[in-house]
Amino acid sequence: MTTRLAVGDQAPDLTLPDADDKPVSLADYRGRKVIVYFYPAASTPGCTKQACDFRDNLGELNGSGIDVLGVSPDKPAKLAKFREKEGLTFPLLSDPDKKALQEWGAFGEKTMYGKTVTGVIRSTFLVDEEGRIEAAMYNVRATGHVAKLRKDLEI
Secondary structure (H helix, E strand, O other): OOOOOOOOOOOOOOOEEEEEOEEEEEHHHHOOEEEEEEEEEEHHHHHHHHHHHHHHHHHHHHOOOEEEEEEEOOOOHHHHHHHHHHOOOEEEEOOOOOOOHHHHOOOOEEEEEEEEEEOOEEEEEEEEOEEEEEEEOOOOOOOOOHHHHHHHHHH
């Protein structure tokens, strides 16, 4: 069973290459809130919808002091293509060995089309200015998730 993070937990360290193969660390965001969301694969329909929703709401999120990081097991080159094709303006991070995915509880058993499979669990976290988990959401839906998040955060 995958360990899940809960409100109040210290967010696990996270330093991963972005779409340009430059390291990005969660520690770089200390002093600001950051949404860290984990998704299965760039350029798939659900992940594209979710990423575009974050892109379309980024102004309001940033204006409320919240940055966004997307994390998937895709390699940087695939993330760069995804970013360019969809005009994404927030960092997409590469976790091909799934270490961060596992540390955040975003990789493990899930139900897909009625079958139990092992894979990326679509998950979203709000990390506060001190690096603690302020919200932890597992098995989120790609469609409508950002609207729900904005409602919950009153943005």
